[in-house]
Amino acid sequence: MASPAYELTHLEALEAEAVHIFREVAATFERPVLLFSGGKDSMVMLHVAAKAFWPSPPPFPVMHVDTGHNFDEVVEFRDRTVDRYGLRLVVSSVQDDIDAGRVVEDPKAGRNRLQTAALLRGIREHAFDAVFGGARRDEEKARAKERVFSFRDEFGQWDPRNQRPELWDLYNGRHRKGEHIRVFPLSNWTELDIWQYVEAENVDLPSIYYSHRRPVVQRDGMLLAHTRFLTLNEGESPYEATVRFRTVGDATCTGCVESTATSPGEVVAEVAVSRLTERGATRADDRISEAGMEDRKKEGYF
Amino acid sequence: MSASLVRLATAGSVDDGKSTLIGRLLFDSKTVFTDQLEAIERAGRDRGEAYPNLALLTDGLRAEREQGITIDVAHRYFATPRRKFIIADTPGHVQYTRNMVTGASTADLALILIDARKGVLEQSRRHAFLASLLGIPHLVLCVNKMDLVGWSQQRFEEIREEFRRFAMKLQVHDLTFVPMSALHGDNVVHRGASMPWYEGTSLLHHLEQVHVASDRNLIDARFPVQYVIREHSRDFRGYAGTVAGGVFKPGDEVAVLPSGFTTTVRAIWGPGGTTVTEAFASQAVTIELEDDLDLGRGDLICRPGNRPHTSRDVDAMVCWFSEQGALKPGSTYVVRHTTRETKAEIRELDYRLDVTTLHRDETAESLSLNEIGRIRLRARQPLLFDSYRRNRSTGGFLLVDEHSGATVAAGMITGPSVTASNVVWHTAAVSRTERATRGLTVWLTGLSASGKSSVAVELERRLVASGRPAYLLDGDNLRHGLNGNLGFSPADRAENVRRVAEVAKLFADAGVVSVVSLISPYRADRELARAAHEAAGLPFLEVFVDTPLEVCEDRDPKGMYAKARAGEISGFTGVDAPYEQPKSPDLVLRPENGDPAAMAALILAALE
Numbered sequence: 065m066a067s068p069a070y071e072l073t074h075l076e077a078l079e080a081e082a083v084h085i086f087r088e089v090a091a092t093f094e095r096p097v098l099l100f101s102g103g104k105d106s107m108v109m110l111h112v113a114a115k116a117f118w119p120s121p122p123p124f125p126v127m128h129v130d131t132g133h134n135f136d137e138v139v140e141f142r143d144r145t146v147d148r149y150g151l152r153l154v155v156s157s158v159q160d161d162i163d164a165g166r167v168v169e170d171p172k173a174g175r176n177r178l179q180t181a182a183l184l185r186g187i188r189e190h191a192f193d194a195v196f197g198g199a200r201r202d203e204e205k206a207r208a209k210e211r212v213f214s215f216r217d218e219f220g221q222w223d224p225r226n227q228r229p230e231l232w233d234l235y236n237g238r239h240r241k242g243e244h245i246r247v248f249p250l251s252n253w254t255e256l257d258i259w260q261y262v263e264a265e266n267v268d269l270p271s272i273y274y275s276h277r278r279p280v281v282q283r284d285g286m287l288l289a290h291t292r293f294l295t296l297n298e299g300e301s302p303y304e305a306t307v308r309f310r311t312v313g314d315a316t317c318t319g320c321v322e323s324t325a326t327s328p329g330e331v332v333a334e335v336a337v338s339r340l341t342e343r344g345a346t347r348a349d350d351r352i353s354e355a356g357m358e359d360r361k362k363e364g365y366f
Numbered sequence: 367m368s369a370s371l372v373r374l375a376t377a378g379s380v381d382d383g384k385s386t387l388i389g390r391l392l393f394d395s396k397t398v399f400t401d402q403l404e405a406i407e408r409a410g411r412d413r414g415e416a417y418p419n420l421a422l423l424t425d426g427l428r429a430e431r432e433q434g435i436t437i438d439v440a441h442r443y444f445a446t447p448r449r450k451f452i453i454a455d456t457p458g459h460v461q462y463t464r465n466m467v468t469g470a471s472t473a474d475l476a477l478i479l480i481d482a483r484k485g486v487l488e489q490s491r492r493h494a495f496l497a498s499l500l501g502i503p504h505l506v507l508c509v510n511k512m513d514l515v516g517w518s519q520q521r522f523e524e525i526r527e528e529f530r531r532f533a534m535k536l537q538v539h540d541l542t543f544v545p546m547s548a549l550h551g552d553n554v555v556h557r558g559a560s561m562p563w564y565e566g567t568s569l570l571h572h573l574e575q576v577h578v579a580s581d582r583n584l585i586d587a588r589f590p591v592q593y594v595i596r597e598h599s600r601d602f603r604g605y606a607g608t609v610a611g612g613v614f615k616p617g618d619e620v621a622v623l624p625s626g627f628t629t630t631v632r633a634i635w636g637p638g639g640t641t642v643t644e645a646f647a648s649q650a651v652t653i654e655l656e657d658d659l660d661l662g663r664g665d666l667i668c669r670p671g672n673r674p675h676t677s678r679d680v681d682a683m684v685c686w687f688s689e690q691g692a693l694k695p696g697s698t699y700v701v702r703h704t705t706r707e708t709k710a711e712i713r714e715l716d717y718r719l720d721v722t723t724l725h726r727d728e729t730a731e732s733l734s735l736n737e738i739g740r741i742r743l744r745a746r747q748p749l750l751f752d753s754y755r756r757n758r759s760t761g762g763f764l765l766v767d768e769h770s771g772a773t774v775a776a777g778m779i780t781g782p783s784v785t786a787s788n789v790v791w792h793t794a795a796v797s798r799t800e801r802a803t804r805g806l807t808v809w810l811t812g813l814s815a816s817g818k819s820s821v822a823v824e825l826e827r828r829l830v831a832s833g834r835p836a837y838l839l840d841g842d843n844l845r846h847g848l849n850g851n852l853g854f855s856p857a858d859r860a861e862n863v864r865r866v867a868e869v870a871k872l873f874a875d876a877g878v879v880s881v882v883s884l885i886s887p888y889r890a891d892r893e894l895a896r897a898a899h900e901a902a903g904l905p906f907l908e909v910f911v912d913t914p915l916e917v918c919e920d921r922d923p924k925g926m927y928a929k930a931r932a933g934e935i936s937g938f939t940g941v942d943a944p945y946e947q948p949k950s951p952d953l954v955l956r957p958e959n960g961d962p963a964a965m966a967a968l969i970l971a972a973l974e
Contacts, residue, residue: 069579070613070646074371074450083637083650084592084608091593091663091705115638116606118652119597201441208440215771227438228773229464229687231471232762233608234702238771252452254443 075261079112082249084233085212086116089194089247090123092237096194096247097154097187100126102134102142103312104269105198108258109250111267113196114149125152127192129183131175132159133293133314141270156186171295174317184220187244194237196247202254212251218242255310256335263328272309275326280305286319369445372578375454375470375502377493378479383510387479387548388455391570392444394555439469448574459489463721463736464687466496467776471762473497474578475504477569482515482545486528488722494529495721498536499683499738499778501758503581505533506542508569512561513547519563535724537755540576544569582647583757587612587620588674589645589667590704590750590760595652604635604652605661610704610759611752612669614645614653619936621670622659623750626853628670628936629657647759664706666750670855670937674752674760678745679713679783682754685738688767688774692732693741699774703749703763710745710765713783742783748851754778798875798903803835805874807867807899808969811886811948812911813940814926815918820962821911821955822883825969829879837873839866841884854937860891867895874904887939889946909969910951915940917957 072080089096098113100106113122128142146153158178161167166185167178187195201208211227213235228236237245250258262269279290279302288294289309290302293316307320308331325331378384442453454469456462470476476497480490490507497505507529515521522545533541544553545564552558555570567575592607614620618631632654634642645651653667661667668674686693693712701710718730718739733739754761765775798804808825810818822838829836841862845852849865852858863886870880886892892908899906918940919927930938937943953972955965 070584071370071579072648074369077371077648079637080608080648080650087593087606087650112637117595118635118637118639119600119602120595202443208442209438224438229468229776231468231764231776232758234762234764236702236764236766236771236773238766240771252441252443256445
């Protein structure tokens with residue numbers, strides 16, 4: 065509740081900003097879509113979107129860019145959630161691109177890099193003109209410069225040197241046919257904000273975000289889940305550990321951390337004292353180079 | 367945890383140690399994570415630097431790391447138990463003025479860095495001016511690198527006095543000075559022992575304490591409709607948007623602009639359908655109204671007695687963003703203002719402002735990238751606005767290039783233009799005596815249902831029948847077109863009368879008898895109408911249709927009195943709004959004068 069001083073708490077302020085952004089897109093675009101992976105950021109985004117249009121359902125479908133290397137718990141959660149919110153789900157699959165020879169898979173690397181092609185294809189096939197993503201500016205250095213409304217040319221490319229100035233709460237979504245706007249309603253949220261919101265709002269998340277027992281493998285200083293997608297290297301032997309995941313992505317390169325946190329509150333307590341950002345600890349592919357994310361964004365990735 | 371959210375903007379260049387300061391805030395408030403530090407240390411070692419370069423925390427893009435400058439607004443986040451902070455970190459060089467303007471637009475507080483060795487530079491003045499232009503309520507001068515001037519109190523005070531003298535020219539309400547060393551950390555997060563003469567607090571302590579809650583406008587209720595939410599199964603129609611000023615409560619009487627209709631707030635819903643008893647500035651809500659008024663995006667809900675300006679002609683300060691071309695009078699752009707989008711022509715460039723000396727160059731003919739100046743623009747549809755000083759939400763706008771889609775300028779409205787004084791009157795080649803007929807204006811004023819319109823209709827009929835061109839200007843009819851954007855507040859009624867008077871004057875000038883039928887309840891407004899005619903040398907006949915209120919109420923042909931008595935409409939003349947009788951009308955008509963035809967005859971007689 066707001067105090068008599070007419071002040072919002074930081075979570076209320078962040079939510080109000082995101083609600084404003086959702087409504088702005090709904091009012092000014094013809095074919096928006098919300099990217100939904102079943103991960104915590106996309107789930108918070110969906111939760112806020114549902115609140116923004118109450119009592120109506122959100123006036124747009126959701127799209128999952130499917131690496132084919134999903135945790136079973138996450139796919140099950142995705143389908144359950146889409147049903148619960150009464151949404152239309154569009155799936156754009158990396159496997160289709162591999163089968164059609166449009167992209168070539170490097171068995172040594174994860175499939176996260178291959179998502180770019182599937183994402184752009186999905187946008188093109190459905191003629192989406194606004195694409196909501198759950199990216200946050202605190203995640204990494206290139207994203208710190210990202211706008212809320214981010215213009216992408218017909219090849220989905222991001223030009224960091226030529227971004228539109230963004231002032232007040234006025235967002236410029238002008239684009240021509242074939243171009244689109246990426247929209248980031250959670251731009252100003254931090255990981256801690258996300259977890260506090262999950263706790264405050266009882267946002268439903270896939271079970272792997274909370275502590276559970278599973279077989280894991282040590283690799284490159286990370287803990288990886290031992291799933292059917294993971295090919296063991298020489299000398300690796302899986303063992304049981306009590307872990308939780310901080311992001312959900314390609315199961316072959318998304319690391320987990322040892323944790324006993326079984327509720328959002330316990331996760332918040334862990335995050336608040338954490339000395340590691342979530343990407344560095346758990347995403348093998350972001351370690352490629354200091355400018356890795358910047359290069360991927362230019363190609364059209366988030 | 368219910369911390370509040372505070373938005374900061376930083377301005378200053380790499381040379382002042384700005385990135386180091388932000389790095390220090392993040393580092394000392396324990397929000398720099400180990401892996402980011404490792405990456406910085408690696409990058410630093412590769413460049414052969416001795417100590418971790420905190421600036422690398424904030425300069426993200428490769429081009430910036432290569433050139434060692436900050437080329438775009440970067441957002442940083444840190445938190446203390448009391449507050450969460452969003453930093454918009456903007457480059458300080460003059461060629462990036464647009465980035466500072468962008469980063470500063472929503473800031474509660476601006477941090478301006480000064481190198482203690484160099485003192486107040488052009489750049490410092492420019493940053494302070496931009497902060498004041500963007501209406502940032504609080505300014506903190508970080509006098510950095512005090513370690514390089516021997517922690518000198520005298521040097522700090524020189525800088526403080528010099529800056530204060532300059533700041534007196536600006537509208538800055540809260541100015542704070544902190545001597546510090548970002549490199550060593552003194553006075554950033556902790557006080558440090560190096561400057562015992564300094565009696566203030568550390569920067570972070572100040573950021574945690576500064577009072578920002580009262581900076582928003584909580585006086586003028588403003589709600590631009592952003593999106594309409596319909597749910598047919600529940601017969602729900604809600605107007606979604608973000609409160610741009612003031613406070614709204616269920617039961618409040620409100621006016622809807624531009625139509626001017628008044629109604630009542632039935633309910634207010636927060637996101638997800640929470641019940642809201644008071645919706646205040648910055649909240650995103652959905653408002654339900656009692657009456658079915660069919661509002662849409664771009665309309666604005668306010669209180670009947672407190673409306674924003676409605677005008678197509680606006681004066682504004684603008685900062686020009688485009689590298690592709692300059693702002694020149696005569697060009698047309700798309701205007702984004704609140705939730706309204708329309709096109710506007712730049713009518714005039716009043717002056718270009720030198721942001722360092724505040725000198726106004728009135729000979730300037732264009733504005734180039736990063737230049738700031740004052741313009742007048744004329745929008746195709748009226749804008750509903752307040753001055754930017756009064757309300758950043760309803761006073762700010764963007765100009766967008768129609769073809770490229772680029773955002774080419776940000777504007778801060780100073781007020782409605784008074785354009786007439788600058789427009790030169792073109793004398794026609796035809797004089798009034800050369801026209802076929804002589805025109806004049808007959809102005810019928812009186813209560814609703816007093817019989818004005820019936821008399822006016824009859825008068826027009828008779829004039830035309832006798833071969834004299836006449837034309838009826840009926841107040842109700844004009845509200846469908848010319849005055850369709852006006853309501854019934856005293857201000858809108860004044861504008862209504864002004865417009866009708868101007869149109870009547872044109873008809874009269876063209877040789878037509880204008881027959882005006884308008885309640886026009888305020889004496890002063892009617893006097894202005896008469897004065898306008900007299901100034902133009904045209905006859906003006908004020909006819910007071912003096913029918914007693916009770917007679918009008920008995921007639922009540924449109925059922926308006928009944929509605930007003932029932933409280934369904936407000937501001938109704940004779941019921942809850944005043945009617946000021948003319949003091950010296952040219953003619954008074956009363957019910958005993960007979961029917962409309964007889965009264966029209968009396969007017970005709972008066973015209974002979």
